[in-house]
Amino acid sequence: MTGIEVTAGQLGFYSCHSCNLVSKATPDHHEAHCARCGSHLHLRKPNSISRAWAYLIASYILYVPANVLPIMHTSSLFGAQSDTIMSGIVYLWTSGSWHLALIVFIASILVPSAKLLALTFLLISVQRRSVWDPMQRTRIYRIVELVGRWSMLDIFVVAILVALVQLQSLATIKAGLGAVAFGAVVVLTMIAAMEFEPKLIWDPKRNRHGQAAG
């Protein structure tokens, strides 16, 4: 890598979030707009750390009912039954579909909890202006963005079951409140990841090399 690494932010250049056009800061600092597409310009997403924290904390809170409350209620001739996410996985496992149990386990338990922890780690590291391996942290951020959507899997499964199993006298399935909480966790962590500004991971690196702080 070359010795000259300079970011747009250091030069006071704006890079448009929508169209990527690089433009110079105008004297009027408060209301900068992209000359090409008219978007608001910021050097960094405004208040990204506090916004990301807000969504993340809300996700942590909802994570509890998401796992404790039933995501669906089944009533059939043999009686009524309520399933949480975990009991659904156990059912798949014991009924012999271990490969599906594994997929649902990864999508519904492993991914959401790993995502919450990864975002917490990224936010703390950025807040403490850590210089630890920015490439590695950028990779974590990319993985979080990439896999987040897969946690919607269980919600979709419940929805299809609800639509199909409407056999009046024989069996019906209804969606439970746990499904709402779980869906909210997935959506909120996705928004938290969007609010997070990955450029902040790289910012402290510059300052250690004796350049002026932004």
Place this chain on the structure above:
Amino acid sequence: MNLSSLIACHECDLLQKRVALPPRGVGRCSRCFAVLYRDTSNWIDRALACTLGSLILFLIANAYPIVGLEVQGNRTVASLYDTLHTLWNEGRQDVALLVGVPTMVAPAIQIGLMLYLLFPLRFNRLADGAIPVLRFLQFVKTWSMMEVFMIGILVALTKLEHIAHVHVGIALWAFGALIPLLIVSISAFNPDEIWTRVKGAA
């Protein structure tokens, strides 16, 4: 200095020069390797063809039943619309939205807006309102999750296999074909190149 030859990495903000790419080449950030821009030759035809194909498959996937279930003469079939309708009617409007937006609304908007931009581009013109359309497209992409829904259908079918006879509907095959095709359409679609055609904000 000409600023239009510069690009700042959207992930690490490193400022670098745009370089000419080989056909179908990809320009990556020299520090964090994020994809910054792609080669643009002939992309409009490719994107238009794939997106039109996606539109047809999307209509089939929505119009026909995905799966049917048979238990002792009782038979139910479910299309995507039925699924949302049932959820809505039993008082779970929240879940209906959580399912409907990523599987039906977002992909429909995505395909529609891509076609809206691509048709005029084919004749070298920029569609009216290209700026807000491109911005909205960027936003809607995150919330379109048909590939996840597809796996969801397979999991649900396996769960039901034990208790009932399951019929696979036409829409399931349409979904199966739509997902890879839509992925190809989106990767062929080149918003960066459309932005270079935008002359300036009104």
